[in-house]
Amino acid sequence: MKDLLKERLARLLCVKSLVTMILTVVFAAMALRGDVGQDFMTVYTVIIAFYFGTQLERTVQKGGGGG
Numbered sequence: 528m529k530d531l532l533k534e535r536l537a538r539l540l541c542v543k544s545l546v547t548m549i550l551t552v553v554f555a556a557m558a559l560r561g562d563v564g565q566d567f568m569t570v571y572t573v574i575i576a577f578y579f580g581t582q583l584e585r586t587v588q589k590g591g592g593g594g
Contacts, residue, residue, distance in 0.1 A: 547578045 538544065554571050557563045 543578060543581070547574060550574055 550571060554563065554567070557567065
C-alpha cells in the first residue's frame, strides 16, 4: 500500500501532470469569472487531449485495454 502511494505521488509530481493540474485550476477560475477566451480554450483543449491521450496510450501498451 505504501509503495503504491509513493508511485502515485511520483507520477503526480511529473511536469506533465503539474502543468495539466495548474492549467485546469486556471481554467476553472476563469470559467467562474466568465472570462474564458477562445485562444485559452483552444490551448486548454489541446493540452488536456494530449494528457489523456498519453495516459490512454500507456494503458494500452501495458495491456489494460483503455476502454
